[in-house]
Amino acid sequence: MHELPVTESILKITLRHAETHNATKVTDIYLVLGQWSTIIDDSIQFHWDILSENTIAVGATLHFERIPVELFCLDCANTYTPTDEELICPRCESTRIKVSKGDEFNIDSIEIEN
């Protein structure tokens, strides 16, 4: 169970930025979650609704932008999406790979009223 600490962290960051902009209310939170870093699912909205009580972010909607994994082959410069059973480059079968997308675990932006 890690939804709670992750949600707490999102709330903390949100309130800090909202305060800097003299917000009276936070209405929306935009999260960017890479496929390989995603350790949370949409159920954190439930945690959010409880944790954000008595804050200006109560009732805010969490939006999830999910980024699929994209790999880059260092040998043939092929960019591809791996399948469940195969991670190697489908063009040249190289194992020399860099992850170009799918690691994100960020708060991108928030929407506030002031």
Next chain:
Amino acid sequence: MTKKIPVVEKILGANETLAEKNRALLDEHGVYAINLMASPGAGKTSLIEQTLPKLAERYRIAVIDGDIATSIDADRAAEAGADVAVQVNTGGNCHLDAVMLQKGMEEIDFSEIDLLLVENVGNLVCPANFVLGTHKSVLVASVPEGDDKPYKYPGMYRGVDALIINKVDLLPYIPFKMDYFRKGVEVLNAELVTFSISCATSEGVDEWVNWIVAEVEANKK
């Protein structure tokens, strides 16, 4: 009036900052720390039991054991010869984070310690996302788990410095395609140091122990 303001901040940034503080404290005392991660039953505690007696003459060793409940693992580490064994119960959390490690570290007098082994909560999903501040992260995989684990849990295989394949004595009895397993690992983590061991027969344990010694000594310089 509503307006959108940019944040662009890592959700787990606070954990990473605290992990850096843990590392600074370890370095201040010249203590080398390893974070051991694995699924439940892969053999983390057995590995610690195999490792401690071989290093006991050379180093003063502390073990911090993370578990949802009970002190079974810390008791086993103490029994196996740890100079200090601290149990951290995570109260339901499925991983150790930098705050929990800091709490465990508070119970240790690091002026009396050379090496810290951290046994994370048995879990193949989230521990890799929560850095602790240790010098190296090690994943203990085991043959009965199956050869598809790098494909199913890429986050864990990417986030570690060394990989132990435990229970290799069971290879004759279990369909485990080592080539397929290794290929998955190689794609995710080309730099990974790997050890094939069996905690049941002690096969390969010496290579792993020698690696620790080399790491600890290199860190002293």
